[in-house]
Amino acid sequence: MRRADRLMQLVQILRDGSLHRASDLANATDVSLRTIYRDMETLAASGVPIEGARGIGYRVTAAITLPPLNLTMTEMEALHIGLRAVAQSDDKELSSAAAALSAKIDAVMPEDRSRAPAGYGFAIYPFADAARGFQHLPRLRQAVRTRQKLEVTLQDKPRIMRPLQLDYWGRLWTCVVWCETTDAFDEIRVDQITALKILPSLFVDERGKSLPDFHKHRQLSDT
Template sequence: MRRADRLMQLVQILRDGSLHKAGDLAAATQVSLRTIYRDMETLAASGVPIEGERGIGYRVIAAITLPPLNLTMTEVEALHLGLSAVGHSDDTELSAAARALSAKLDAVMPEDRSRAPASYGFAVYPFADAARGFQHLPVIRQAIRTRQKLEVVLNDQHLTVRPLQLDYWGRLWTCVVWCETSKEFDDIRVDQIAEMRILPSLFVDEPGKSLTDYNTRRSAAKASPPAK
């Protein structure tokens, strides 16, 4: 079971308000006691109002819980754009609530880390740092849809890229591109883009430059044995 699914299952168990022993939670989710302790810490840090401690048990003391939702990438983008705006408002209470809600989203997002480099950090990124990239998402999505090239300023470099796919890694967004400047694929962090504009020129799939080619190369790299 994915950790995101297990966390959701734990919330569903705890939402009845009763005290649940860690051993019972471990048996219900088929994991170790140590894993349950870590999960409880994660849920508590994400804003779930959990009361209890090791050796006694856990329960949710008060919360509005929602049934499991299936969100598209665009819906996740809309959520984070809205949270970014509210998180930087002058209303202290609303700002804190936006940050807490963002943390809850991070806690239950899928944890497939097979593609993103470990240095990305996922949800550990400060809210303000990740929010800097949200402003670029509508433009990138439009360019992917209309197949327009982008000029981006990244690490003081001016690059011309073909945007191919947006990916989400727990508050952090990346974009798969074919870079016409370096003549190779890249997976760039959206929050590191300093400037960006859509170019009038369009692009079409060409051999070696498409998203299919990128995925094929990535699959081949994963299947290859590590060099000794």
């Protein structure tokens, strides 16, 4: 398993908010305790809100805080997209200002980011290509709100999906979907989407395919 995939698996395990022992995480991912300790440090450094310590356990918290500001999910998304868009503009002064603002935000992030690359919204570690997914966020949000089906291309394979919920994990965005192509729930990383198209067809909640059903399914798989 690639390290980025293992880190994503750890985020999915920790996301329930419960305290998980390092030994249990090591068993779940088939790695050593030392590797888990390094992975926790890496996730915390990348911006994932990890709480805990060796010998106690780890959990993911929900708050995203920038002293003295408390940012909502929508505000964080706007910040991501805005900084990325300005940085790519032809105006060198504005592009430079976006990079400077990125560095200032990095400096006040509450997590220990001493080992993470500088540049908020630019170099995202350990998911270094996460910025590629920012372009898809507005359409994903629209589809979740209007309950429109999507044609999503992952690894050059198009799939028809029902977007149910967007989640943010310390600079990494994921989307909970019901995939009509595989006839199963999935939680896709937005940065791995190579193409996305909103389809005209709408969807309604069906038994076994809704967001509450996804949460029940995840709870059963976690037990």
